[in-house]
Amino acid sequence: QVHLVESGGGLVQAGGSLRLSCAASGRSFSRYTMGWFRQAPGKEREVVAVISWSGGTTNYQDSVKGRFTISRDNAKNTVYLQMNSLKPEDTAVYYCAGDGNFGDSTGFSYDYWGLGTQVTVSS
Numbered sequence: 001q002v003h004l005v006e007s008g009g010g011l012v013q014a015g016g017s018l019r020l021s022c023a024a025s026g027r028s029f030s031r032y033t034m035g036w037f038r039q040a041p042g043k044e045r046e047v048v049a050v051i052s053w054s055g056g057t058t059n060y061q062d063s064v065k066g067r068f069t070i071s072r073d074n075a076k077n078t079v080y081l082q083m084n085s086l087k088p089e090d091t092a093v094y095y096c097a098g099d100g101n102f103g104d105s106t107g108f109s110y111d112y113w114g115l116g117t118q119v120t121v122s123s
Helices: none
Strands: 004-007 010-013 018-024 034-039 046-051 058-060 068-073 078-083 092-098 117-122
Touching: 004 092, 018 034, 018 092, 018 117, 034 068, 034 078, 046 068, 046 078, 058 068
Parallel strands: 010 117
Antiparallel strands: 004 018, 018 078, 034 046, 034 092, 046 058, 068 078, 092 117
């Protein structure tokens, strides 16, 4: 069993930056693919970024490529999402998810989810 807790969300102006963190409990964290997903009001959940268990492979939604960076520190059981050049359309609740299929853009294959952290980007 893995428990995920996100932090780092908040209100930021367009063009600003935020760094989200996801702290995981459980000894199997380093074996899991981890992902960041987001859901805006009235919209479906969408993948933002995914990272393999080793951190050696990452994948991003097209709209965040070049602006967001996913990383992980397996020694600290933590995965990060560095978000730069934020846009109002990035406003959403951001969720950390664990133990899913790397190519899954829906999130349905992921077994573990955090409660989410709100990111609001003002124009």
